[in-house]
Structures are given as C-alpha cells and as structure tokens.
Amino acid sequence: MRSVTMKPQTGCLPFNNPMLSTVPARMVIPFSYACASARPVFRTASAASETPTEHVPSTSAVADIDKELVAEKAREGMHRFAASTRKVGATRLVVDSLKRVSLTFLGDDHALNFMVAKVVGSRLGWFAVDLPKVICGMRKATSLEQLTQEERAITEAEVLRGLRNQFRVIATPLPGGAITHDAVWADLWGSVIVWIDEEDKQRPKGRTPERALYEDRAELVVQTKVQKGFAVKGGNSLENRAKAVAELLLPRLSDYLAEFPELADRKRQYVELGCRGDWPHLQPPSWSPVVQGLAADRKPLVGFEGGDNAVVKGNAMEVISDGRPETPAT
Structure with missing residues (x-):
C-alpha cells in the first residue's frame, strides 16, 4: 500500500496518515436532501439474478383467525355453562x-x-x-x-x-x-x-x-x-x-x-317433619299418623258405646266419660 501525503492548506495543520487511501470515484454517491432519510439497500449480484418468489401471507393474519375461532369457542362454552x-x-x-x-x-x-x-x-x-x-x-x-x-x-x-x-x-x-x-x-x-x-x-x-x-x-x-x-x-x-x-x-x-x-x-x-301425610294441615311434631290410625280404628267398649268418646291428644289416647274426670286409657 502506498502512502499519500496530503499538503496542508493555509491555516491547517499538516495531516499524514499512511493507513488512508483515496476513495474510487465509482463508490462516491452524491448527497441529496430528498433521500437523506432513506436507507440504502445493498444487494449482491447473486441475489439480483434470482427470480422473485411467491408472496407469503403474513403469519399475523393466521394468528388473528385462530384467535377468533378460540374466542368463538370460548363464548359458546360460556353460554352453555351460564x-x-x-x-x-x-x-x-x-x-x-x-x-x-x-x-x-x-x-x-x-x-x-x-x-x-x-x-x-x-x-x-x-x-x-x-x-x-x-x-x-x-x-x-x-x-x-x-x-x-x-x-x-x-x-x-x-x-x-x-x-x-x-x-x-x-x-x-x-x-x-x-x-x-x-x-x-x-x-x-x-x-x-x-x-x-x-x-x-x-x-x-x-x-x-x-x-x-x-x-x-x-x-x-x-x-x-x-x-x-x-x-x-x-x-x-x-x-x-x-x-x-x-x-x-x-x-x-x-x-x-x-x-x-x-x-x-x-x-x-x-x-x-318426615312427610307424614298431614298436608296441608300440618300437625305438631309429636303427632304420629300411626297413633291417629289406631284411634280411628278403635272400637268403644261394650256398654259404653254412647257415653264414652275417644279422643287423641298428642300421642296419648284419653277417654272422656260424661261427668267423670279424664283418665288415661290402658
């Protein structure tokens, strides 16, 4: 590599650098304010010779379709659950x-x-x-x-x-x-x-x-x-x-x-209370349908058909006689 000695201009310091060389004219790109913000694209010769490939759809569109399907299934599932x-x-x-x-x-x-x-x-x-x-x-x-x-x-x-x-x-x-x-x-x-x-x-x-x-x-x-x-x-x-x-x-x-x-x-x-069959007139908790059935089927004693009346109080049966105190039935 040959060194280039640059002559200093008037009012400038001398600048000698053996690592620098002149830039070829074919690589000089003129500066333009219109394209100052645009980035240059460099392509190799092999890439330029290749035929253009088919357009590949963006994966974002496919992802959006999948998200819509998932959301629809989710809404359907929530509708059935609700x-x-x-x-x-x-x-x-x-x-x-x-x-x-x-x-x-x-x-x-x-x-x-x-x-x-x-x-x-x-x-x-x-x-x-x-x-x-x-x-x-x-x-x-x-x-x-x-x-x-x-x-x-x-x-x-x-x-x-x-x-x-x-x-x-x-x-x-x-x-x-x-x-x-x-x-x-x-x-x-x-x-x-x-x-x-x-x-x-x-x-x-x-x-x-x-x-x-x-x-x-x-x-x-x-x-x-x-x-x-x-x-x-x-x-x-x-x-x-x-x-x-x-x-x-x-x-x-x-x-x-x-x-x-x-x-x-x-x-x-x-x-x-046990679904005892007393609907709609609910009886007290001590009431029993079995005792009620026995009282209904009980026959009066011989000789007391017209004088005695059998009644039920709770689960205890009592015989009320005319003019006599109440005594529990045996």
Missing part, C-alpha cells in the same frame, strides 16, 4: 321464592313432561330426574316394557320416596303409575305439584281417572294448545313444544309463589 345459572326476570323470582323446594310435573304425556323438566331445570339450576331410566337401572332392565305394571308402580314408589328428602329436583311421575296410590302422595306433597295439560282441538281428551286426579291435587295448572301448520316457528318438535310450555310455566309459577309466599316454607317444614 344456561344453568342464568337467573333473570321471572326465573330469578322463581328461584328466590322456591327456596330449594322441588317440583313435580304431572300430565298425560310423560315425554313432554320430562322435556319441560329439562328446560326448566336448566334455567333454574334444578335437576330433572329421568324416572324410566332409574327404574330400569334398579330392575336391571333395558326398557319399561320388560316390567309388569305392578313392578313399575312399586319401583316408582321407591324412587319417589327416595326423592322426598332431596331439594332442587324435578320429578315427572309416569301417568297411571304409582301416583294412583294415596300412600305415594305423602311423599309428593313435599314439592310443588304442577299439571301440564296440552290441549289438541283435533283430538279432545276425555275425563279419565288420571285427569280427575290431576285436577283434584295439582296446585298449579298450565294449559297450552298444540300449534300446527307451517306457521309454527322451528317446527312442532318435542323440544320446541317443551320450550313453549316452559315460557308459559315460569311466569305463572312466579305469580303463584308471589300469591302464596308462605308455601315454600310450609313445604320445607313438611319435609323436615
């Missing part, structure tokens, strides 16, 4: 008024009753009991057709007896089953009895013993009409029918509980 705990409007009033008291849905169509129980249960947070499934599980059968009517009634009565101490459940007894026996109603009175009656003008229902029982013992009646034709929104499927009944049932149940605000407390008290 379906069982959503309590607004009439639903909120029903939950607060029931105070965990169970419900019992009666009616001619058990499939409709159970579907309504599932819809109402999802809104209230109550559990709908599938009685045919439980009965088949207890009897180790695949369907109810494998059981006789007596076996179904006995097993159903056992299930209903087990549910009497359970809160926040919805039972749908089978039509013409265990509910035809009066002893089963001692267990059902611990819940609010609702009769779901779907009316079809083309197929009117006659007055049967089961319908007479529903009419006599139901505490709340919900009557709906079957919608037919192409104008029915969503079709006349079982699920749509159940949703229509639920939309009508919840406001009426809210109004009924508001009309009788003490009903839920009395139902809970009836269950806590």
Whole structure:
C-alpha cells in the first residue's frame, strides 16, 4: 500500500496518515436532501439474478383467525355453562321464592313432561330426574316394557320416596303409575305439584281417572294448545313444544309463589317433619299418623258405646266419660 501525503492548506495543520487511501470515484454517491432519510439497500449480484418468489401471507393474519375461532369457542362454552345459572326476570323470582323446594310435573304425556323438566331445570339450576331410566337401572332392565305394571308402580314408589328428602329436583311421575296410590302422595306433597295439560282441538281428551286426579291435587295448572301448520316457528318438535310450555310455566309459577309466599316454607317444614301425610294441615311434631290410625280404628267398649268418646291428644289416647274426670286409657 502506498502512502499519500496530503499538503496542508493555509491555516491547517499538516495531516499524514499512511493507513488512508483515496476513495474510487465509482463508490462516491452524491448527497441529496430528498433521500437523506432513506436507507440504502445493498444487494449482491447473486441475489439480483434470482427470480422473485411467491408472496407469503403474513403469519399475523393466521394468528388473528385462530384467535377468533378460540374466542368463538370460548363464548359458546360460556353460554352453555351460564344456561344453568342464568337467573333473570321471572326465573330469578322463581328461584328466590322456591327456596330449594322441588317440583313435580304431572300430565298425560310423560315425554313432554320430562322435556319441560329439562328446560326448566336448566334455567333454574334444578335437576330433572329421568324416572324410566332409574327404574330400569334398579330392575336391571333395558326398557319399561320388560316390567309388569305392578313392578313399575312399586319401583316408582321407591324412587319417589327416595326423592322426598332431596331439594332442587324435578320429578315427572309416569301417568297411571304409582301416583294412583294415596300412600305415594305423602311423599309428593313435599314439592310443588304442577299439571301440564296440552290441549289438541283435533283430538279432545276425555275425563279419565288420571285427569280427575290431576285436577283434584295439582296446585298449579298450565294449559297450552298444540300449534300446527307451517306457521309454527322451528317446527312442532318435542323440544320446541317443551320450550313453549316452559315460557308459559315460569311466569305463572312466579305469580303463584308471589300469591302464596308462605308455601315454600310450609313445604320445607313438611319435609323436615318426615312427610307424614298431614298436608296441608300440618300437625305438631309429636303427632304420629300411626297413633291417629289406631284411634280411628278403635272400637268403644261394650256398654259404653254412647257415653264414652275417644279422643287423641298428642300421642296419648284419653277417654272422656260424661261427668267423670279424664283418665288415661290402658
């Protein structure tokens, strides 16, 4: 490398540096204020000779699509989760008024009753009991057709007896089953009895013993009409029918509980006392249905048919005689 000696100009110090060399003219780029802010791009000869590649989409767009899918799935999952705990409007009033008291849905169509129980249960947070499934599980059968009517009634009565101490459940007894026996109603009175009656003008229902029982013992009646034709929104499927009944049932149940605000407390008290069958006139805790039955079946002694009257006070039976003090009966 040859050294270059630069002659100092007038008023400048001499500058000698053997490491410096002259810059070739081809590498000198004229300065421009317009492109002062732009950064120069240097490319090699090999890179310039290559053909341009296809445009690769940005990964940020793909990430945005994935985020939208994940967010949509999350919203769908939260919607399903909130379906069982959503309590607004009439639903909120029903939950607060029931105070965990169970419900019992009666009616001619058990499939409709159970579907309504599932819809109402999802809104209230109550559990709908599938009685045919439980009965088949207890009897180790695949369907109810494998059981006789007596076996179904006995097993159903056992299930209903087990549910009497359970809160926040919805039972749908089978039509013409265990509910035809009066002893089963001692267990059902611990819940609010609702009769779901779907009316079809083309197929009117006659007055049967089961319908007479529903009419006599139901505490709340919900009557709906079957919608037919192409104008029915969503079709006349079982699920749509159940949703229509639920939309009508919840406001009426809210109004009924508001009309009788003490009903839920009395139902809970009836269950806590053991479902003794004294509904709606609750007896003191010392009252026993067994003693009451013995007093009703007791016959007066011979010779005292007209003078003695047998009465029951608590669990002790006493004989009141005319003009004589009260003495405990032996």
